[in-house]
Amino acid sequence: MSRPAGRWRAALGLLPFLAYLVVFLGGPLYFVISGALSDPDGRPTFDNIIASITQPQYLAAFRQSLLLSAVTAVIGAVFGTFLAQAVLTGRPDSPLRRIMSTASGVLAYFGGVPLAFAFIAALGQTGVATAWLRGIGIDLYASGFRIDSLTGLGLTYVYFQVPLMLILISPALEGLLPQWREAAENLGASSWAYWRHVALPVLAPAFAGATLVLFGNAFAAYATALALTSGSIPLVPTAIASALSGNVLAGQANVGLALGLDMVVVIGIVMILYLWLQRRAARWNKR
Incomplete structure (x- = not known):
């Protein structure tokens, strides 16, 4: 079999994946873009985009x-990196390392209504952890904390941001060659140096x-925020869900789609920066 024919046959294997992308990614994206750039009667307009970035509630x-x-991404990145470094200092076949890797793979994608319910049961006004802390003299709610506040929501997001960071940063930490540390120590460098x-x-x-991936992960989260705060934040x-449900002014039925397009632009910028940073990081993996 000739090389061009082999390449064509290999490319045929991509057809189901490409069809999947067109149907489940291209179709919805076209729907969002066309709806965001048209009025309820189907006429082209930029009013929806302007409303989505100028009206006070959307701002x-x-x-x-x-x-x-941004805050949960930075907190998750810092604590996740320290946790990953602590785990990787152990033996590759140690039970702790296997347990942490498995737990991180599960907890990084544990979100939505179950996560919101778990935090309400633990840190709600009558939650288990709240009652225990109150029993030792620490009353969270007397100090102004609420699980359905922005602080409570941020704490919930950090719960899945930290294990996701452990998964993402572990390959980079494992790529630090022991020879680099040995060379630095031979030259008299301290551990901090x-x-x-x-x-x-x-x-x-x-x-x-x-950190950019964590930012995009938190920015697009929906079910956890809605279940925990009922849309009060x-x-x-949640603004997109409200707009698509019809809670908008007359003539602004497509503002929800414009907000969706704004989110696509933000996530697109995040992914472009992420790919650029990945190319820079990959230079150190070339040996």
């Missing part, structure tokens, strides 16, 4: 979503890229 939703995503001048510069692109995903 507030973007501010809250960006703040929540090694991390500051060798390890951290090498890890920076991978760390930044993983203005966020872009």
